[in-house]
Amino acid sequence: MKVSAITLGCKVNQYETQAMLSQLEHTGFTVCDGPADVVLINSCTVTAQSDHKVRQTLHRARRDNPTAVLVLTGCMPQAFPEQAAALADADIVLGNSNRAALTEQILHYLSTHQRIIDIEPHSQKFESMQVTNFHERTRAFVKIEDGCNRFCSYCIIPYARGRVRSKPLADVRTELQALGKNGYREIVLTGINLPAYGQDLGLTLCDAVEVACKIPEIARVRLGSLEPEQLSPPVIARLAAQKKLCPQFHLSLQSGCTATLKRMNRHYTADEYRMIIQNLCAAFDNAAMTTDIMVGFAGETEQEFQESLQFAREIAFAKVHVFPYSRRPGTRAAELPGQVSKAEKERRSHLMTAAVEETRARFLQQQVGRTEPVLFERRRTSGGFEGYTPNYTPVLTESAEDLSGQILPVKITEASADFCKGVLANF
Structure with a gap:
């Protein structure tokens, strides 16, 4: 069938x-x-x-x-x-x-x-899953953590996913070894609250990263979305020691205004987030910071929005997913006062998107002149091959040969609004 x-x-x-x-x-x-x-x-x-x-x-x-x-x-x-x-x-x-x-x-x-x-209640154990192949993919995603204990005021996920559970380290190693032997050069460790990995096992995310980086066939290790406040200086130092770890970090921000963050029940302030970004940039060369920003959260005033907008400009993210707050039945935020109108959320979304598009353009321009290893994924319909550098900069390169699945050095020669172009460095 x-x-x-x-x-x-x-x-x-x-x-x-x-x-x-x-x-x-x-x-x-x-x-x-x-x-x-x-x-x-x-x-x-x-x-x-x-x-x-x-x-x-x-x-x-x-x-x-x-x-x-x-x-x-x-x-x-x-x-x-x-x-x-x-x-x-x-x-x-x-x-x-x-x-x-x-x-x-x-x-x-x-x-x-x-x-x-x-439909059964959540288990207290990590759901046993193993994947050895991904259809039509050059990189493999590996789920190592499930659940979330944070209960942000706008989020239904703890009810959909339950509490934090982690994949045993031996199972992580076995799965990664199989993926490496099947030809995957890059793996992405993922989870619902990825930095919480191991807290139920007496481990940390660093343990999983170190295991992944020891697999000989795997050339790159990338991290999925991260909750920022768990990236303490000791954690960052330990991660930075792993040379296979890609210097691209998706740190969920949601808002650059501390007052808004507090209503969201996020566990950090804007100043703390800024310091985490600075620590990562100091530890990793040419690091790319990406994030999610929500506009129009319940009670967000124009002043608070402007604070968030200015914060996004200051951090100069490489890429941002901007989205308007959507009331989610079953969450505390759905009942908060000060709900923002749809029209106002659209206005703020437009302004925030314009700002972060400028920072993305500057980031891509900063990559011009660099020679970076690119993992090529697919041939573009317009010609050429598309791939990604370690910091997840998309690069388009012309080649008569099939480059799919290869990691090759590329000199980046120009940047457009959303990707870079380059030439193979050994040609």
Whole structure:
């Protein structure tokens, strides 16, 4: 039988989708991109808009695959089981805690054609998953941590993911060794709250990074999104000792205003965030700092927004995901006073986006003249090959040869609004 998958949301979801596809492949299913007998939809629920997208995706999947078995899993069913169960397009609804039963549930549905709703409470143990191949990818994502204990006032994720759980270090090593032997030169360690890795095992994120960097076949190790306040000077020093670790850090900011951060229940001030950025830049050469910034959070005044805007300009991020605050039922922030109008959030989003586009352009211009190792991923439709430097600068290089999957030195010769161009340094 053929199975296809649609992944909504973060890199953790991408990893989990691949793990579920691997599970199905091992039991005889064939993974495909087109019409399928089984369509797996791995959902996100980070905002109310995310839930709307899940519903749209289900409808579209049913329209495109009218006789297929539709499986809905991921964060939405786990956080909102009743709403997920009410989505009639889904034949099977699974939460985040019992995906090991995926194959069994599909086979059971095929034999009975009775709708299945199977959502269990969060486990206190890390969900056992191993991935050895990623379809059509040159880098591999490896989930090493799940859950979050932070309870930011706007966030539903602790309810969708539960508390912090970590993959045992021996399992991390085994998975990375297999990926290295299968030809992956770069791996990305991911988690829901990645810096919390190991706190339930008496370990730290540094332990996982050091294990990854010791795998001979792996040339690069990259980190997923990070909560900034856990990057203390000793942690940064230990990370900087690992030469395979890429100098690109996605430190979730959300706001550059301390008063707003406090209402968000973030665990740092703007001054503390600034110091963490300075420490990272001092420890890593040509480091790139990327982030997420939310505008229009409940109670955000014009003065607070201006503080956040100025902070973003000051830090001069390499890239920023700007998004307006979306009220999420079930969170404390949804009931806070001072909700900002849609029009005002759009205005602030426009201003913030314009500011961070300027800082990105300056960052890319700073890369011109440097010679950097580029991991090439794919041929662009317009010609040439696209790849990424260690600090995740996208680089386009012309070549008659297939460069996919290779790490080659490139001299960066020019920068545009969103990527750089370069020539192979040995030509």
